[in-house]
Amino acid sequence: MINVTIWNEFVHERRDEDVKAVYPDGIHKQLERALTPEGFAIRTCTLEEDDHGLTREVLDSTDVMIWWGHMAHELVDDSIAEAVAQRVREGMGLIVLHSGHFSKPFKKLMGTGCDLKWREAGEQEILWAVNPSHPIAEGIGENIILEHEEMYGEFFDIPTPDEIIFISNFSGGEVFRSGCTFSRGSGKIFYFRPGHETYPTYYNQDVIRVIANSVRWAHPAATAKPVYGNTQPIRSLNTRELV
Amino acid sequence: MINVTIWNEFVHERRDEDVKAVYPDGIHKQLERALTPEGFAIRTCTLEEDDHGLTREVLDSTDVMIWWGHMAHELVDDSIAEAVAQRVREGMGLIVLHSGHFSKPFKKLMGTGCDLKWREAGEQEILWAVNPSHPIAEGIGENIILEHEEMYGEFFDIPTPDEIIFISNFSGGEVFRSGCTFSRGSGKIFYFRPGHETYPTYYNQDVIRVIANSVRWAHPAATAKPVYGNTQPIRSLNTRELV
Amino acid sequence: MINVTIWNEFVHERRDEDVKAVYPDGIHKQLERALTPEGFAIRTCTLEEDDHGLTREVLDSTDVMIWWGHMAHELVDDSIAEAVAQRVREGMGLIVLHSGHFSKPFKKLMGTGCDLKWREAGEQEILWAVNPSHPIAEGIGENIILEHEEMYGEFFDIPTPDEIIFISNFSGGEVFRSGCTFSRGSGKIFYFRPGHETYPTYYNQDVIRVIANSVRWAHPAATAKPVYGNTQPIRSLNTRELV
Amino acid sequence: MINVTIWNEFVHERRDEDVKAVYPDGIHKQLERALTPEGFAIRTCTLEEDDHGLTREVLDSTDVMIWWGHMAHELVDDSIAEAVAQRVREGMGLIVLHSGHFSKPFKKLMGTGCDLKWREAGEQEILWAVNPSHPIAEGIGENIILEHEEMYGEFFDIPTPDEIIFISNFSGGEVFRSGCTFSRGSGKIFYFRPGHETYPTYYNQDVIRVIANSVRWAHPAATAKPVYGNTQPIRSLNTRELV
Numbered sequence: 001m002i003n004v005t006i007w008n009e010f011v012h013e014r015r016d017e018d019v020k021a022v023y024p025d026g027i028h029k030q031l032e033r034a035l036t037p038e039g040f041a042i043r044t045c046t047l048e049e050d051d052h053g054l055t056r057e058v059l060d061s062t063d064v065m066i067w068w069g070h071m072a073h074e075l076v077d078d079s080i081a082e083a084v085a086q087r088v089r090e091g092m093g094l095i096v097l098h099s100g101h102f103s104k105p106f107k108k109l110m111g112t113g114c115d116l117k118w119r120e121a122g123e124q125e126i127l128w129a130v131n132p133s134h135p136i137a138e139g140i141g142e143n144i145i146l147e148h149e150e151m152y153g154e155f156f157d158i159p160t161p162d163e164i165i166f167i168s169n170f171s172g173g174e175v176f177r178s179g180c181t182f183s184r185g186s187g188k189i190f191y192f193r194p195g196h197e198t199y200p201t202y203y204n205q206d207v208i209r210v211i212a213n214s215v216r217w218a219h220p221a222a223t224a225k226p227v228y229g230n231t232q233p234i235r236s237l238n239t240r241e242l243v
Numbered sequence: 244m245i246n247v248t249i250w251n252e253f254v255h256e257r258r259d260e261d262v263k264a265v266y267p268d269g270i271h272k273q274l275e276r277a278l279t280p281e282g283f284a285i286r287t288c289t290l291e292e293d294d295h296g297l298t299r300e301v302l303d304s305t306d307v308m309i310w311w312g313h314m315a316h317e318l319v320d321d322s323i324a325e326a327v328a329q330r331v332r333e334g335m336g337l338i339v340l341h342s343g344h345f346s347k348p349f350k351k352l353m354g355t356g357c358d359l360k361w362r363e364a365g366e367q368e369i370l371w372a373v374n375p376s377h378p379i380a381e382g383i384g385e386n387i388i389l390e391h392e393e394m395y396g397e398f399f400d401i402p403t404p405d406e407i408i409f410i411s412n413f414s415g416g417e418v419f420r421s422g423c424t425f426s427r428g429s430g431k432i433f434y435f436r437p438g439h440e441t442y443p444t445y446y447n448q449d450v451i452r453v454i455a456n457s458v459r460w461a462h463p464a465a466t467a468k469p470v471y472g473n474t475q476p477i478r479s480l481n482t483r484e485l486v
Numbered sequence: 487m488i489n490v491t492i493w494n495e496f497v498h499e500r501r502d503e504d505v506k507a508v509y510p511d512g513i514h515k516q517l518e519r520a521l522t523p524e525g526f527a528i529r530t531c532t533l534e535e536d537d538h539g540l541t542r543e544v545l546d547s548t549d550v551m552i553w554w555g556h557m558a559h560e561l562v563d564d565s566i567a568e569a570v571a572q573r574v575r576e577g578m579g580l581i582v583l584h585s586g587h588f589s590k591p592f593k594k595l596m597g598t599g600c601d602l603k604w605r606e607a608g609e610q611e612i613l614w615a616v617n618p619s620h621p622i623a624e625g626i627g628e629n630i631i632l633e634h635e636e637m638y639g640e641f642f643d644i645p646t647p648d649e650i651i652f653i654s655n656f657s658g659g660e661v662f663r664s665g666c667t668f669s670r671g672s673g674k675i676f677y678f679r680p681g682h683e684t685y686p687t688y689y690n691q692d693v694i695r696v697i698a699n700s701v702r703w704a705h706p707a708a709t710a711k712p713v714y715g716n717t718q719p720i721r722s723l724n725t726r727e728l729v
Numbered sequence: 730m731i732n733v734t735i736w737n738e739f740v741h742e743r744r745d746e747d748v749k750a751v752y753p754d755g756i757h758k759q760l761e762r763a764l765t766p767e768g769f770a771i772r773t774c775t776l777e778e779d780d781h782g783l784t785r786e787v788l789d790s791t792d793v794m795i796w797w798g799h800m801a802h803e804l805v806d807d808s809i810a811e812a813v814a815q816r817v818r819e820g821m822g823l824i825v826l827h828s829g830h831f832s833k834p835f836k837k838l839m840g841t842g843c844d845l846k847w848r849e850a851g852e853q854e855i856l857w858a859v860n861p862s863h864p865i866a867e868g869i870g871e872n873i874i875l876e877h878e879e880m881y882g883e884f885f886d887i888p889t890p891d892e893i894i895f896i897s898n899f900s901g902g903e904v905f906r907s908g909c910t911f912s913r914g915s916g917k918i919f920y921f922r923p924g925h926e927t928y929p930t931y932y933n934q935d936v937i938r939v940i941a942n943s944v945r946w947a948h949p950a951a952t953a954k955p956v957y958g959n960t961q962p963i964r965s966l967n968t969r970e971l972v
Contacts, residue, residue: 089842089886091376111840111888112913113818115957123966126477126659128640129467133334133426138465142641145477151962154614154653155628155955157818157914159840162406162889167640167653167661171478172962173612175653175661183376184841185886222381224372226884228844233880233901234369234388235414237852332599332643354597354645355670356575358714366723369902371883385884394719397857397896398712398871400575400671402597405646410883410896410904415719416855418896418904427598428643469641471601476637476658480609577862612963615953618915619820624951631963649891657964669862708867710858720855720874721900 002219003041005062006031007054009069010046012197019197027068027195027202034208040215047072054080064093064215067100068195081105089185090225093218095211098195101156106191109184110158116176117153123171125149125194127178131165136179136190136213144206150196152176158191166210168193179210186223190214245462246284248305249274250297252312253289255440262440270311270438270445277451283458290315297323307336307458310343311438324348332428333468336461338454341438344399349434352427353401359419360396366414368392368437370421374408379422379433379456387449393439395419401434409453411436422453429466433457488705489527491548492517493540495555496532498683505683513554513681513688520694526701533558540566550579550701553586554681567591575671576711579704581697584681587642592677595670596644602662603639609657611635611680613664617651622665622676622699630692636682638662644677652696654679665696672709676700731948732770734791735760736783738798739775741926748926756797756924756931763937769944776801783809793822793944796829797924810834818914819954822947824940827924830885835920838913839887845905846882852900854878854923856907860894865908865919865942873935879925881905887920895939897922908939915952919943 008028012019023030028044035042043062045053047069065084069076081104088094088109096106101114127144129137144166153174159182166179178193192210194201201207251271255262266273271287278285286305288296290312308327312319324347331337331352339349344357370387372380387409396417402425409422421436435453437444444450494514498505509516514530521528529548531539533555551570555562567590574580574595582592587600613630615623630652639660645668652665664679678696680687687693737757741748752759757773764771772791774782776798794813798805810833817823817838825835830843856873858866873895882903888911895908907922921939923930930936 085840109840111814111838115955117957117960119960119962121962121966123962124478124659126661128661130640130642130661130663131426132429132466132469132641133431133464134466135464137467141467142470143477151960153960154616155618155957156616157955157957159888160649160891160912163646164650167663169655169659169661171964171966173610173655173964174960175612175614175616175655177616177653182888183374184888186375188376221376221378223375223377224380224384226375226844226886227385228846228884228886231846231848231880231882231903233848233850233852234386235367235900235902237850237900328597352597354571354595358712360714360717362717362719364719364723366719367902369904371904373883373885373904373906375884394717396717397859398714398861399859400712400714402645402668402670403648403892406889407893410906412898412902412904414721414723416721416853416898417717417719418855418857418859418898420859420896426646469601469643471603471641471643474603474605474637474639474660476605476607476609478657478659480607480657610964617912618952618955619912619917619950620952621950623953627953628956629963669860672861674862707862707864709861709863710866710870712861713871720872721853 001041002215003061003063004035004066004215005058006042006044006066008044008046009072011072012070022198022200027197030202031066034202035212038212047075052076052080054084059083059087062092063220064095064218066095066097066211067103067105068097069103070099070197073103076104078104081108085109088187088189091186091220093187093215093220094189095214095218096189096191098193101191109189112159113157116156117174119151119172121151121172122148123151126169127166128169129165130167131163134163134165135217136165136210138213139209140206146194146201146204148199149194149201152193186220188218190218244284245458246304246306247278247309247458248301249285249287249309251287251289252315254315255313265441265443270440273445274309277445278455281455290318295319295323297327302326302330305335306463307338307461309338309340309454310346310348311340312346313342313440316346319347321347324351328352331430331432334429334463336430336458336463337432338457338461339432339434341436344434352432355402356400359399360417362394362415364394364415365391366394369412370409371412372408373410374406377406377408378460379408379453381456382452383449389437389444389447391442392437392444395436429463431461433461487527488701489547489549490521490552490701491544492528492530492552494530494532495558497558498556508684508686513683516688517552520688521698524698533561538562538566540570545569545573548578549706550581550704552581552583552697553589553591554583555589556585556683559589562590564590567594571595574673574675577672577706579673579701579706580675581700581704582675582677584679587677595675598645599643602642603660605637605658607637607658608634609637612655613652614655615651616653617649620649620651621703622651622696624699625695626692632680632687632690634685635680635687638679672706674704676704730770731944732790732792733764733795733944734787735771735773735795737773737775738801740801741799751927751929756926759931760795763931764941767941776804781805781809783813788812788816791821792949793824793947795824795826795940796832796834797826798832799828799926802832805833810837814838817916817918820915820949822916822944822949823918824943824947825918825920827922830920838918841888842886845885846903848880848901850880850901851877852880855898856895857898858894859896860892863892863894864946865894865939867942868938869935875923875930875933877928878923878930881922915949917947919947
């Protein structure tokens with residue numbers, strides 16, 4: 001059983017009628033509903049809760065965290081953002097959605113500005129699968145067509161991804177590396193572009209399938225915890241003479 | 244259930260007494276024995292069989308192939324080697340062990356010479372796990388120590404691996420990228436260095452664990468088969484005028 | 487001074503009036519003309535010459551080869567294709583243009599099928615620079631807009647590129663990894679998508695600039711020639727006892 | 730002319746007699762001396778200067794910065810460390826040496842803990858060149874042998890490097906990814922392991938050659954400055970209807 005924590009800023013959905021119309025209970029609740037059939041143990045939490053819902057206990061018992069945020073990135077406490085990033089380095093998976101590209105945990109883990117081009121014009125996005133050997137693309141056709149989405153365009157200021165799973169074409173002419181994986185320490189990260197708050201993107205079955213796949217992929221591997229610091233040699237050091 | 248086919252050249256074990264002493268039934272049979280508890284459906288086949296045991300039917304029903312060869316690479320039929328490589332491109336996983344670096348299927352898939360340095364001196368190899376987020380390293384400590392192995396040294400003439408999982412230190416001073424992943428089309432490849440025929444390397448529990456992990460990792464993802472060739476546009480082409 | 491050999495199939499330009507109208511002397515001659523101001527020492531050769539113009543002497547004195555082919559890939563002699571690939575492994579740079587994705591040397595070096603989607607509809611291609619630290623993108627703006635090009639679409643069946651420099655958006659909805667680098671042995675390879683024979687793509691200053699940049703980037707590094715085979719230890723092997 | 734700024738903490742060399750014996754004027758002055766024949770325009774600065782010598786003017790006029798620090802990382806002002814990291818994202822090259830792995834600018838750019846194993850036992854390090862097509866390896870043989878160095882061992886907690894140029898073998902049994910490249914925004918980073926303060930490593934001609942090569946490699950490319958934010962479409966958006 002994979003323990004998933006869905007974190008949502010949950011501000012747009014309460015302030016803006018057009019967002020509320022799409023996600024009346026919040027994006028986190030729609031994600032929870034859509035992912036429940038996958039058999040994950042799911043918790044949700046939001047910005048306004050104490051510690052944003054991200055207590056030590058919650059972090060320590062989370063295998064994979066899903067993060068959606070947009071207008072309130074700066075209201076996330078620095079020490080909590082750092083705790084999230086540190087849990088990733090220690091093995092927790094992290095799925096960063098859409099405008100989460102500018103979230104504090106993601107920026108801390110990337111080391112770059114994470115900026116991009118954008119346009120709210122409801123244009124068509126076509127995400128092409130460019131890595132047919134990757135489990136994150138399971139069950140998806142050769143592309144996912146979203147009739148209306150916010151455009152994100154390159155240059156996307158991220159480090160070279162470990163893997164690129166999807167690349168988007170937007171009607172207006174831009175492209176975007178829309179599905180990217182990264183590893184940081186013992187943790188795996190997947191950035192997935194779609195999900196503007198005014199469109200019903202998280203009701204799309206292919207989008208949900210990708211997120212579900214990525215949760216399974218990002219589940220921590222049962223690997224050894226790295227050991228650091230002063231260490232004894234395994235082998236005698238009297239080996240410097242050339243033979 | 245993962246269908247695994249273990250292919251072994253099976254020449255050393257019948258000619259050389261010292262090899263027969265270590266692997267009396269052949270390397271393939273020891274691998275089969277060691278991997279059976281993993282729950283795979285395992286078949287073995289060898290060079291001397293008709294079509295080297297690699298008929299169309301066997302290839303088509305194999306999810307992951309394990310390959311060990313050394314002195315008889317040139318006796319593998321070109322068309323069969325190409326059929327194996329083609330099945331990898333179509334999704335079959337391939338685990339290439341030790342001297343299989345010079346096998347025809349591996350060379351075809353790499354596009355490089357696949358040469359390396361070597362020395363048969365029974366020296367100590369220490370494989371260090373350098374990718375703690377990767378499932379191939381599950382259940383292994385921070386290193387695997389093999390008291391006696393053949394040395395393989397850099398430069399190892401392979402393309403840049405997608406991922407490096409293990410790097411070896413040899414007593415004599417060399418290093419080697421000992422666990423490397425590659426993708427080719429819809430298929431995943433793992434090259435794993437240890438396994439000289441005169442040492443009991445495939446009785447080592449950590450070595451077997453890595454091979455078992457890699458079989459699960461290389462199992463074909465249920466992704467869409469790529470479509471090639473002349474294609475219709477998804478979107479109207481009357482879009483060339485600048486807006 | 488970089489010694490550049492431009493190889494062109496030179497078939498379309500003699501058979502098809504519409505191609506001849508664009509490249510009356512052949513694509514190779516237009517590339518030569520456009521690249522001459524860069525200060526390279528340029529030779530051109532074509533399929534119909536003895537050994538396709540690719541004698542041992544030509545190969546050995548070439549630093550970087552540019553390759554354009556399309557309808558006559560199969561007429562390239564296997565041993566010459568292998569000689570080209572082998573020279574790349576030994577350090578010669580290789581710039582593969584457009585339909586050269588299906589050329590024998592490129593396929594040998596990739597190890598994959600190199601297939602893709604295509605459409606001849608004269609649609610708009612926008613190539614986006616996605617690697618602003620890379621010398622191949624020098625002097626180019628954030629994109630290159632080609633009003634009419636053949637479409638190439640994903641999945642492009644290549645191994646994971648070492649670096650992706652450009653990604654294309656096509657009007658019809660596709661994307662393509664249009665500028666990709668690979669290393670093979672001591673050699674560097676750059677695949678660059680644009681250049682259908684019926685469009686004046688190689689008169690575009692940005693396209694030429696990218697090719698010129700890639701020639702300089704692919705120029706062989708003055709590195710040590712790898713040493714392979716049986717080798718002596720650098721350090722005493724009496725090191726197996728644990729300390 | 731490449732403008733190089735060598736930054737050195739310059740604490741060990743004034744406190745410890747054994748370090749002073751090796752680098753009487755400081756590591757920065759030895760690096761300056763050794764790199765001067767390369768034709769770079771070199772400046773040096775140290776921790777104790779105002780703003781650690783890293784004023785806005787110095788940063789803006791630096792093409793490539795070389796960084797050595799060890800015991801006083803925490804004394805580097807946060808805002809100056811961030812200014813260095815930001816200049817890298819904007820294009821400045823950064824060469825991080827040895828114990829600089831724990832420096833503030835490097836950690837900010839990596840997003841990871843950057844920890845590792847270490848041992849001060851004066852053991853032999855052999856750095857193997859594993860990327861024979863890379864300009865950073867120019868003029869170096871297949872390895873560099875340092876008779877006495879501090880050991881650094883894996884797991885080295887960095888993101889997957891863009892390229893691995895050198896891997897080290899240590900007598901005691903460890904390995905280390907000793908020469909790694911990264912890109913961040915428009916800037917290029919090279920981490921190079923050797924250089925413990927008690928050994929004459931920066932008098933070694935091969936080590937200096939690698940650093941000089943990396944300075945040339947990291948010199949900012951003359952690429953377009955990325956544009957971010959709200960943007961107009963290049964192409965008409967009336968394209969959503971399927972054709």
